[in-house]
Amino acid sequence: MIEKVRTFRPAGTATAAGGPGKDDGGRAGEARFRPRAIPGGSAVVVFFVLVVAAFTVSVDGFATYSNVTVIASSSMVIMVASLGQLLAVISGGFDLSIGGVLPLAAVTFAVLTHDGTGFVPAVLLAMLVGLATGVVNGVVIGVFRINALIATLASLSITGGMAYAVSHGLTVQVAAEAGRLGDPLWLDLPAFVWLGLVLIVLAHLVLRYTIFGRRIYMIGGNGQAALLAGVRVGLVTVAVYGVSGVLAALAGVMAASQLLAATGGIGADTTLTSLTAVVLGGAALTGGRGGVFGAVTGVALLGVLDNALNLQRVPSFYQQIVVGSVLLLAVGAGRLGDLSPTRRIRSVTQRETPREAE
C-alpha cells in the first residue's frame, strides 16, 4: 500500500514524506516541495532580452519612455488576467472563462458607474461577479470533477453572453470621475498599471512563499498524490478559480477605466493571449510548472512584439505570421533546453529516485 502511494509522488518530490494516515494536512510533504518557478522560462527571458535589444537598435521610437508607457498601459490588462490564468494552469487546468468574465465585469462596472453608483461599490460588485463565476468554475472542476476545459468553456459562453445582455449590445460609457484607475498616477503611468505591478508582486509571494501557493503546484503536479498527502484538492481548486475570476474581473474594470467605456466585446482575445503568455513563460499545460516571473515575461514579450511591429509598420496580416513564428521559436528554444543532455540526465535521475527510496 505504501509502495503504491509512493508511486504517486509528484515529479521533483523524491523525498516527500507525506502520505495517508499522516494527519498533518500534507505539510510535511509541502515542506520539502520546491516548485519549479520558471522551468524553461529562462529561455524566454533570454529571447525577450534579445528581441528588446534588436528592436531598440532597429526600431525608431521604440526605446523611449513614452513608448514604454504605451507598452505598459497596453499590456497590463492582459497581465492581470494572465495572473489568474497562471494559477489555473499551474493547478493543472485552464480558465477559458477569463474572456467572458473580463467583458462582463467591464460592462457591469460601466453600467453601475453610468447609473451613478460610486467607484468603490462598482468595483466591488464587478469583482463579485468575477468571484461568483470563479467559484462556480472551481466547484464544477474541483468538486464535481468536470474537465476544466469543458467547464470554463461553458462559463465563457455564459458570461460572454451575459456581457452583451447587460450592455444590451451597446457601448456603455464610464463616468469620467469613475475612470480614476485610468488616470495617470505617477511617472505618467495610469493608476491601474501600478495596481497591476502590486498584484504581480503579491502573486509571486503567494505562489512562492505560502502554503496555498505550494498546494497549487502540488495538485497541478500530481492531483492524486496531493489528495493522498492530505491536501484538500477541491477547496484549493475552488480558491484558484475564485482568484482567477476576481483577477479577470479586475482586468475588466481596468480596461473600462482606461477606455472610459465598455462593450460586450472588450478583451475578446484575452483568453487566448493570457494562455499563450503563461505557456510562453514556461508554465506547463499539464500543470505543476510555471511562475509569475515567466508569465510577466510572456506578456511583456507579446506586448513588445505587437508594439514594435506596429512601429515598424508591418501590415497586420504579416504581424500574425511574425508573432506566431516568434512564439514558436521562443517555446522551441525552451524545449530544446529541456532536451539538452544535462537536463535529460537530471530528469531521468529524478524519475528514478522514488524507486530507489522504496
Next chain:
Amino acid sequence: MMRTRTWTTAALATVLLAPAVAACGSGAGAKAPASRELKRVTFAAPNMTTQIFAGQARNFAKAGKQIGVDVQVYDNSGDAATAITNANLMVSRKPDLLVEFAPIADATSRISAIFKRSGIPCVAVNVRIDGCGFFNFDQKYLAEAQAQVIAQKMTAKGWNGGNTTILLEQASKLGPSVNIAVTWFYQQLVAKVPGFTKVRSEEITPSTTTIAGREGLQADGGVDIDRGFTATAQALQTIPADRNVVVYTVNDDTAIGALRAVKAARREGKAMIAGYGATQPAIDAMRTRGPWVSSAKGFWEDWGEFILAMGTAILQGKKVPDLTAPPMVAVTPDNLDKVYAPGMTNVKRMPPLPEGSRYLLETGVLQRFGNVEGA
C-alpha cells in the same frame, strides 16, 4: 396524329419550364411576374441577441404592421448553419419577399441557391447574395461626406499635407466591403486639402501601412474599443508631436479607443477623429466639441421601411439598381441638432435619399411613414 403529339409535348414543356424561367429571373433587377402586392415578408436577422440587430428587426416588424405587411423574423444566431436552415424555413412559408441579413459571407452561396430554387424575389441586406437585390450603406457616399466635413475643418485651422498626418484605421478582418470607406475617405480628403500627395483609393491595399511618406498611415484598428486604443496609441508614437493628426475609423467603438489614446498622449488640440455609426458615445463626444468631429450615420434602425419600399418596387416589376442605400449623413457637432432633437439622440427626420435610391419614393411606401425628407 404526329403533329398533335408534337404540339402537346411543346405545350407541356412550356408549362413545366415556365416556373423555372421565372425563377431564374426573380433576383436583383429582374421583373417580378405581374404587379403583385407585398403582403408577407420573411426576414432573417443576423443575431437577435445583439441589441442593434434585435432593434432593427423589431422596427422592421413594426414598420410592416404599420402598412399592413406581415414581417416574420428569423434569428440567424450569428451562425452560417442556422442561416441556411432559416433560409429553407423562410422559403417553405412562401412569402412575397425574402429578406436575408447573412451573419457572415460563408453561407451566402448556399442561401443564394435556396432562394433561386424557390423563385421568390429576395433582398440581401449588408452582405451580398447572388440573385438578390442589395440594400446597404453606400460606403463611398458616407466616406466622401466625411472627407468634405473634415477638409473644411482642416482648411479653417490651416492644416495641410505639410503639418498633418492622416491615420486610417481599417478593420482588416471585415474585408473590402467595409474598408473601402477608409481608402475612399483618403482619396477624397487628400484631393480636397492642399499639400497632400494625391492617392487613388485602389492604391491603398490592406497591406499598406504608410502612404506618401509621413502624410498617411494605415493601422488595424479593428472594431473594438481596446483595439482602437492600442492601434492609435502605437501609431501616435511614430507621428512627431508637432504634427496634426486626423484619425479615420470604420466604427464608433474604434473611435472611442482612438479618442482615449489621443487624450492619453495629450494631443487633443492637434487631432480630429471620425467614427461610424453615430452612436450615443459619439453624439456625447461631439456635443463637447472636442477632437471627435464626425460620425457617419446610415439610420440603421430604420432600414425596415426602406426594405419594404424596395420589396414593393421589385414586386411592381421595377429594375432595382446594384445598390439601394438608406438616407446617409455625416453627423458633425454643427448639424447634430438638425438630425437629432436638441440634447437628445432620437432622430428628428431623416435626410433625403441618395440619388440612386430615389426610386423608392415612387412606390409610395415611404410616404406612409413620413419621416424622410422628400417623402
